[in-house]
Amino acid sequence: MRTIAVVNQKGGCGKTITSINLSAFLAREQRRVLLVDMDPQGHATLGLLSDAVQPSRTMYEVFVEEPGERPTVLRDVIRNVRENLDVAPADILLSGVPEALAGQIGREDILADALAGFADDYDYVIVDCPPSVGLLTFNALKACSEAIVPVDPSFFALHGIGKLLETFDVLAKETGHQVAVRALVTLYTGRTAFAKAVADDIRHHLYGRHFGTVIRYSIKLAEAASHGVPIAHYCRECVGFEDYRALAMEVLHQEAGTASDGLVTFEESAISASTDADETEPWTPEATSKEVVFTIEADHAAQVQVMGDFNDWNLEGSEMERVDGIWQKVVTLPPGRYRYRYIVDGRWQSDPLNVAVEPNPHGGFDSILVVDEEQLAG
Numbered sequence: 001m002r003t004i005a006v007v008n009q010k011g012g013c014g015k016t017i018t019s020i021n022l023s024a025f026l027a028r029e030q031r032r033v034l035l036v037d038m039d040p041q042g043h044a045t046l047g048l049l050s051d052a053v054q055p056s057r058t059m060y061e062v063f064v065e066e067p068g069e070r071p072t073v074l075r076d077v078i079r080n081v082r083e084n085l086d087v088a089p090a091d092i093l094l095s096g097v098p099e100a101l102a103g104q105i106g107r108e109d110i111l112a113d114a115l116a117g118f119a120d121d122y123d124y125v126i127v128d129c130p131p132s133v134g135l136l137t138f139n140a141l142k143a144c145s146e147a148i149v150p151v152d153p154s155f156f157a158l159h160g161i162g163k164l165l166e167t168f169d170v171l172a173k174e175t176g177h178q179v180a181v182r183a184l185v186t187l188y189t190g191r192t193a194f195a196k197a198v199a200d201d202i203r204h205h206l207y208g209r210h211f212g213t214v215i216r217y218s219i220k221l222a223e224a225a226s227h228g229v230p231i232a233h234y235c236r237e238c239v240g241f242e243d244y245r246a247l248a249m250e251v252l253h254q255e256a257g258t259a260s261d262g263l264v265t266f267e268e269s270a271i272s273a274s275t276d277a278d279e280t281e282p283w284t285p286e287a288t289s290k291e292v293v294f295t296i297e298a299d300h301a302a303q304v305q306v307m308g309d310f311n312d313w314n315l316e317g318s319e320m321e322r323v324d325g326i327w328q329k330v331v332t333l334p335p336g337r338y339r340y341r342y343i344v345d346g347r348w349q350s351d352p353l354n355v356a357v358e359p360n361p362h363g364g365f366d367s368i369l370v371v372d373e374e375q376l377a378g
Helices: 015-028 059-063 092-100 107-118 135-143 157-175 193-205 219-226 239-253 373-377
Strands: 002-006 033-037 079-082 085-088 124-128 146-151 180-188 210-216 286-288 291-297 304-308 321-323 326-332 336-344 347-349 357-359 365-371
Touching: 002 015, 002 135, 015 033, 015 085, 015 124, 015 146, 015 180, 015 219, 015 239, 033 107, 059 092, 059 107, 092 135, 107 124, 107 135, 124 135, 135 157, 146 157, 157 180, 180 193, 193 210, 210 239, 219 239, 239 357, 291 304, 291 336, 304 326
Parallel strands: 002 124, 002 146, 033 085, 033 124, 146 180, 180 210
Antiparallel strands: 079 085, 286 291, 291 326, 304 336, 321 326, 336 347, 336 365, 357 365
């Protein structure tokens, strides 16, 4: 059972939207998922249960025993949302837990103890944390082995991540509990140079500790939550659906790592859509004369390759050349439609500047390139 906390002390970064939609897409992939709402605002609960379905008991009862009543266990509060997806709801009462448990020994381990007996019931437990670092968040981190940190491309984003990483360090030092942390860029518009610069800074400072997937801004995500429905069951024709599906696939690929004939040890799918569909980016594959120039920025990489159906996905001859952190390869291609991916230091990823992607039958996403006669003639 994988346990993943979705955490950031900064509000408004897409934390709850990520918890809801990652859980829903994992459930669509036939994984048994429990979403634990640890935020007193109860937004994850509202985003999955309609107003007509009000839970009688919530996570507050799991933490605080009422005098003279039988202790409430986690199984008592879990509600089924849809196939493979359950939720442990929360409400404003949860905000009273720190005061109610002040001075109680072992209060940081209540959630971990509550989840201890569920290894055979769920494949994934996703914990939506409150926008603060306190007892509820520490409970979530003690109960989880992984953490996703949603980060919006704003002025305070990197500062907030730094403070949060300090929290993980304190947790490891004081308790010996290690949490694998990965950042997720959210609410991305790509319309301003500032947003792109912040996203690039996040990738640079957290190299190897961020998702390839980028969650683009979509009003449909807020609409779906207001109806108590995940985007997976609300609107298929929107970037929110595409991006959270891609995130779920990336999480699934971490289950064991996907090997390719013993040559690649880990596959990282990326739908790093840093553009809107109508924008033109400088480093998408460029067709000139009878050649196509593949270009990707990876200044930390020691080796970058490009593979696709145009070379039968063969590693031989796939190496790209580096010039000042920019990797390029010129390939002669006739007009047609092609699928391709980059391999950066042994990790597969889609083209981070190409929003045209399709799922690969073996997992992840392939970038799509269409070369027509007019492009080659130009």
